[in-house]
Amino acid sequence: MSGVFSDPGALSRHRDVLVATEDTRHKVVAVCGGTGCRAQGAMKVFDALCTEIDAHGADRTVGMRATGCHGFCERGPLVKVLPEGILYEHVQVADVVEIVEKTLLGGEVLERLLCEDPVTGQRYRREEDIPFYSHQRRIVLRDTGQLDPTSIDDYIAAGGYSALVRALEMGPTAVLEEVKRSGLRGRGGAGFPAGRKWEACRSAAGELRYVVCNADEGDPGAFMDRSILEGNPHSVLEGMTIGAFAMGAREGYVYVRQEYPLAVEHLDLAIEQSRALGLLGDAILGSDLSFDVRVSRGGGAFVCGEASAMMASLEGRRGVPHRRLIHLSEHGLWGRPTNVNNVESWANVPLILLNGAEWFRAIGTEGSPGTKIFSLVGMVNNTGLVEVPMGMTLRQIIFDVGEGIPDGKAFKAVQTGGPSGGCLSADKLDVPVDFDTLVAEGSMMGSGGMIVMDEETCMVDVAKYFLRFLASESCGNCTSCRDGLSILHDLLGDITEGRGTRETIALVEELADTVEATSLCALGTSAVNPVLSTLRYFREEYLAHVDDKRCPAGVCKALISFSILAERCNGCTLCAVRCPQDAVVGEKKQPHTITQELCIKCGICKDVCNRDAVLVQ
Amino acid sequence: MDVELIIDDVPVTAAAGASLLDVARCAGRDVPALCHHEAVPAIASCRLCLIEVRRPGRDWVQLTTSCDYPVSAGLVVVTNSPRIRKHRGMNLELLLRRAPDAPVLRQLATQFGVTRARFAPVTDAPLPDCILCELCVRVCCALDYNALAATGRGHDKRVGPPFGRTAAKDCVGCGSCVEACPTACIPMADTATTRTIWGRTFELLTCVRCGRPITTKAHAAAMAAGADLPVKSTDLCEVCKARLTSERLASPRR
Ligand SMILES: Cc1cc2nc3c(=O)[nH]c(=O)nc-3n(C[C@H](O)[C@H](O)[C@H](O)COP(=O)(O)O)c2cc1C
Ligand code: SF4
Ligand code: SF4
Ligand code: FES
Numbered sequence: 001m002s003g004v005f006s007d008p009g010a011l012s013r014h015r016d017v018l019v020a021t022e023d024t025r026h027k028v029v030a031v032c033g034g035t036g037c038r039a040q041g042a043m044k045v046f047d048a049l050c051t052e053i054d055a056h057g058a059d060r061t062v063g064m065r066a067t068g069c070h071g072f073c074e075r076g077p078l079v080k081v082l083p084e085g086i087l088y089e090h091v092q093v094a095d096v097v098e099i100v101e102k103t104l105l106g107g108e109v110l111e112r113l114l115c116e117d118p119v120t121g122q123r124y125r126r127e128e129d130i131p132f133y134s135h136q137r138r139i140v141l142r143d144t145g146q147l148d149p150t151s152i153d154d155y156i157a158a159g160g161y162s163a164l165v166r167a168l169e170m171g172p173t174a175v176l177e178e179v180k181r182s183g184l185r186g187r188g189g190a191g192f193p194a195g196r197k198w199e200a201c202r203s204a205a206g207e208l209r210y211v212v213c214n215a216d217e218g219d220p221g222a223f224m225d226r227s228i229l230e231g232n233p234h235s236v237l238e239g240m241t242i243g244a245f246a247m248g249a250r251e252g253y254v255y256v257r258q259e260y261p262l263a264v265e266h267l268d269l270a271i272e273q274s275r276a277l278g279l280l281g282d283a284i285l286g287s288d289l290s291f292d293v294r295v296s297r298g299g300g301a302f303v304c305g306e307a308s309a310m311m312a313s314l315e316g317r318r319g320v321p322h323r324r325l326i327h328l329s330e331h332g333l334w335g336r337p338t339n340v341n342n343v344e345s346w347a348n349v350p351l352i353l354l355n356g357a358e359w360f361r362a363i364g365t366e367g368s369p370g371t372k373i374f375s376l377v378g379m380v381n382n383t384g385l386v387e388v389p390m391g392m393t394l395r396q397i398i399f400d401v402g403e404g405i406p407d408g409k410a411f412k413a414v415q416t417g418g419p420s421g422g423c424l425s426a427d428k429l430d431v432p433v434d435f436d437t438l439v440a441e442g443s444m445m446g447s448g449g450m451i452v453m454d455e456e457t458c459m460v461d462v463a464k465y466f467l468r469f470l471a472s473e474s475c476g477n478c479t480s481c482r483d484g485l486s487i488l489h490d491l492l493g494d495i496t497e498g499r500g501t502r503e504t505i506a507l508v509e510e511l512a513d514t515v516e517a518t519s520l521c522a523l524g525t526s527a528v529n530p531v532l533s534t535l536r537y538f539r540e541e542y543l544a545h546v547d548d549k550r551c552p553a554g555v556c557k558a559l560i561s562f563s564i565l566a567e568r569c570n571g572c573t574l575c576a577v578r579c580p581q582d583a584v585v586g587e588k589k590q591p592h593t594i595t596q597e598l599c600i601k602c603g604i605c606k607d608v609c610n611r612d613a614v615l616v617q
Numbered sequence: 618m619d620v621e622l623i624i625d626d627v628p629v630t631a632a633a634g635a636s637l638l639d640v641a642r643c644a645g646r647d648v649p650a651l652c653h654h655e656a657v658p659a660i661a662s663c664r665l666c667l668i669e670v671r672r673p674g675r676d677w678v679q680l681t682t683s684c685d686y687p688v689s690a691g692l693v694v695v696t697n698s699p700r701i702r703k704h705r706g707m708n709l710e711l712l713l714r715r716a717p718d719a720p721v722l723r724q725l726a727t728q729f730g731v732t733r734a735r736f737a738p739v740t741d742a743p744l745p746d747c748i749l750c751e752l753c754v755r756v757c758c759a760l761d762y763n764a765l766a767a768t769g770r771g772h773d774k775r776v777g778p779p780f781g782r783t784a785a786k787d788c789v790g791c792g793s794c795v796e797a798c799p800t801a802c803i804p805m806a807d808t809a810t811t812r813t814i815w816g817r818t819f820e821l822l823t824c825v826r827c828g829r830p831i832t833t834k835a836h837a838a839a840m841a842a843g844a845d846l847p848v849k850s851t852d853l854c855e856v857c858k859a860r861l862t863s864e865r866l867a868s869p870r871r
Contacts, residue, residue: 301770303770318766318767320660322685323685323686471772472770473770473771474770474771475770475771476767476770476771476772476773476774477660477662478661478662478664479662479663479664479665479711479712480711482771482772483711483715483739483772484711485771486771486772487736507735511707514704517680517700518664518667518680518704518708519664520682
C-alpha cells in the first residue's frame with residue numbers, strides 16, 4: 001500500500017493501479033466467509049481451494065476471496081465463480097478438486113452443485129437466475145458477497161471512498177441537503193428521517209459532537225447489521241465519515257453487540273486500514289476534516305439497542321432507557337450533541353452521495369425511499385437475508401423471493417418488525433411493505449425481522465412466545481412494562497392451557513392498554529403489538545381456546561388430544577414402539593388406540609406414522 | 618428563569634426545568650408518586666404520577682409521567698381525568714402484587730378505589746414489599762456511598778448490594794435508604810450497641826452525655842472524612858446538642 005493519501009487524486013491513482021492488477025486475473029472465486037457459511041465449514045473449503053489452485057499453478061490467473069455473507073446461508077457453504085457469476089451451493093472439501101479442474105480450468109459448469117429450486121427442482125446456473133436473488137434489489141448488500149471485507153483495496157477498487165471524495169467537494173451543507181432530499185429514513189426501527197436528525201445535531205450548540213452507529217441488533221434471528229459489518233465494514237465507516245463531515249463531528253462510536261466477534265474483528269481491521277491510509281484521522285484526504293472511530297462492545301441486553309440506553313451503556317452506566325425530552329441530537333453522549341443511526345442507515349449514505357438523491361428516491365416508495373434488508377425466516381422455502389425495494393408487497397417477498405410455504409402447507413401469518421412487531425394475516429399479503437403502512441396495519445418495520453408462519457402455527461402461542469422474550473428483556477424500570485408484560489405472558493399461558501375465559505381476554509386487553517400507554521421507552525410501548533395484532537387478526541382463534549377449549553392449529557398441548565383413525569391404521573406398531581409412555585396399544589396388524597391418561601402429547605406417533613392415521617384434535 | 622404554565626385551568630409560575638410533579642404539588646394538586654424524591658434524579662419507575670400535557674403548538678395531549686417532566690413555558694397540564702385514573706389504577710394494581718400490605722399502597726388503593734386483586738401476588742421477591750423504585754439506591758448514590766445497586770432485568774430485577782453479594786461492602790449503616798423507602802421494606806435492626814442492615818452489623822456510636830445511640834461509627838467516620846472534621850463533633854446526640862446549647866446560652870459566664 002501507498003502510505004497516507006494526501007489528496008483525492010492519490011486515492012484515485014491507487015484505485016487505477018488496483019483495477020489494472022485485477023484485470024490480469026481471468027477468474028475470481030468468492031467463497032462466502034459469513035458467519036453462517038463458516039459454521040458449515042466454508043473456511044475449510046476456502047483453504048482447500050487455495051491449495052488446489054496453487055497446485056495447478058493457477059494462482060496468477062485465478063483470484064481467491066473470502067467474502068461477506070451472500071444472504072442464502074441455508075445453502076451454505078456458497079462458492080461463486082466470477083465473472084460468470086456461477087453459484088455453487090453446499091460445497092464441501094471433497095468437491096474442491098473437481099471445481100478447480102472442471103470449472104476454473106476447464107470452463108465446465110458442475111450441474112450437481114448448482115442451486116436447486118426447492119419447488120421445481122430446477123438447477124440455476126447463475127446467481128441472478130435464482131428466484132431468491134432475481135426478485136431482490138441489492139444495493140446495500142451489492143458488494144457484501146463480492147469483496148474481501150478484510151481488504152480495503154477490494155473496497156477501493158470497487159469505487160469505495162469515492163462518495164467521501166464527492167462529499168468533500170460538495171461541502172457539509174450540500175451533503176446535508178442531499179441526505180435530506182434523499183428522504184432516507186432510519187433503518188433501526190422508528191424510521192425517523194435521517195436528514196432531519198443530522199440537521200438538528202449539526203445546528204445544536206456546542207464544540208464537540210459525536211456520531212454513533214447502532215450495531216446492537218438484539219432481535220433474535222436478525223442478522224442484517226451483522227452481515228453488513230462483517231461483509232462490508234468500510235461502507236459503514238465511509239457513511240459515518242460523511243455524516244461526521246456534514247455534522248461537524250470529530251469522533252464516532254460503533255456500539256456492537258458482544259456476540260458478534262467476526263463483525264468486531266472485521267471492523268477493527270477496517271478502522272486500522274483506514275487510519276493507515278489517512279481515510280480516518282487528521283486531515284482526511286488532505287482536507288480539514290478530522291474524524292476517528294472507536295468500537296465499543298455492548299453487553300448483549302436487547303434494551304441496550306434503545307438509543308438512550310445505549311448512550312448510558314457507552315458512558316459506562318447501566319444500560320437503562322431514560323426520558324429524552326431534549327433530543328439526543330442536542331444532548332446525547334456526555335451531554336453533547338449526538339447523532340445515532342443504525343448500521344444499515346449509515347451504509348446507505350455513500351450510495352446516496354455517489355448516485356444522488358434522485359436515484360435513491362427512484363427506488364422504493366414516496367414516503368419510504370430506498371431498499372430494506374429483511375431477515376426472512378420461518379416456514380418459507382427460501383430463508384435468508386433479502387434486500388428489496390420498499391413498497392414490495394408481503395406476497396412478493398414471501399412467495400417470489402421466498403418461493404412460498406414448504407410442504408404444500410398454507411400460509412397463515414407473517415410477523416414483521418422483530419419480537420415487538422405485529423402478526424399480519426393472509427388478507428394483508430398485498431400490503432406494501434414500508435414504514436407507514438406496516439404501522440397502520442398494527443405491525444411495524446422494526447429493524448427488518450420477517451417470520452413466516454404456516455397453518456400449523458397457533459397465534460396465541462406465538463404471542464405468548466414473543467411476550468416471554470420481551471418480559472425477560474424489559475429493563476425492569478417501569479411498573480407497567482416490568483410487571484405488566486410478565487402478567488400478560490401468564491394470562492396468555494392461562495388461555496393456551498385451557499384456564500382462560502372471555503374475561504381473561506378482556507383483562508389482557510385492559511392491561512395491554514396500560515402497558516402501551518404508560519411505559520417509558522419503545523420496548524414497553526411496542527411490546528404489546530404481538531398480543532394486540534393477533535387479537536385483531538386472529539380473534540376467533542383466541543375464542544376457540546377460551547370458549548371451546550380447543551386449539552384449532554393443534555399446538556396447545558392442554559387443549560389437544562391424539563387419536564388413531566382405525567380405518568387408516570394397519571397396525572404396523574411403529575408408533576407403539578416409539579411412544580415414550582407406552583400409551584399406544586393394540587395387536588399387530590390390528591388398528592391401534594391411544595390411552596389418553598398416559599399420553600403426554602409429544603406427537604411422536606404422528607411424526608412416525610406413514611399412513612397419516614394419527615389425528616390431532 | 619421562570620415560566621408560565623397552566624395546571625388544571627389555573628395559571629402557575631415555576632422555575633423552568635423544575636419537575637412538573639413538584640410544581641403541581643406546590644400548586645396544591647394531589648398527584649400520587651412513589652418513586653420521587655426532590656433530592657435525587659428521577660427514574661420514573663412507579664408510573665403513578667401520570668398526567669396529561671399539551672405542549673404549545675401541538676394539538677395532541679400526551680399522557681406521561683410528571684416526576685421526570687421538566688417544566689417549560691406554555692404547557693397545559695391536567696392532573697386528573699378518566700384516562701389518567703384508569704392507567705394509574707392499573708399500575709397501582711400491579712404494584713399491589715408486590716407490596717399488598719404496605720400502608721402507602723393501601724391508602725392509595727382506597728383513594729383510587731382499587732379493590733380487586735385480579736393478579737396473583739409476587740411471592741418470589743427476595744425483599745418482600747419492595748416495589749423496585751430504586752429510591753434506596755439513588756439516595757445512597759447521592760450520599761456518595763454507592764453501596765446499593767439495581768441488578769437484573771424484567772421480573773428478576775432486584776435492589777440491594779451490587780453483584781448479587783449478600784452484604785453491602787460499602788454500606789456505612791446510615792439508614793438513609795430506610796428513611797427514603799416508600800414501603801418501609803428494608804430490614805434494619807438496632808440493639809443498644811449495634812445496627813444490622815444489608816447483611817452487615819455495625820457498632821453504634823453513643824452520645825457521650827446521655828448514652829443514646831447516635832448513628833453507626835462507620836457513618837460518623839465517613840461524615841467526618843467527608844467534612845474534614847474530627848469524629849468528635851458527632852459525639853453528642855441531637856437532643857444533647859440542643860441541651861448543651863441552651864445551657865451555654867443560660868450560663869452567666871456568657
Ligand atoms: C428496545 C429497543 C431496541 C432497539 N434495538 C435497536 C438495535 O438493535 N439497533 C438499532 O439500530 N436500533 C435499535 N433501536 C432503535 C434505536 O433506539 C434508534 O431509534 C436507532 O438506532 C436510530 O437509528 P436510525 O434512525 O438509523 O434507525 C431499538 C429501540 C428499542 C426501543
Ligand atoms: S418501558 Fe420497559 S424497557 Fe423501557 S424503560 Fe420502562 S421498563 Fe425499561
Ligand atoms: S427497598 Fe424500598 S426504596 Fe429500595 S427499591 Fe425497594 S421499595 Fe424502593
Ligand atoms: S413518581 Fe413519577 S414514576 Fe414514580
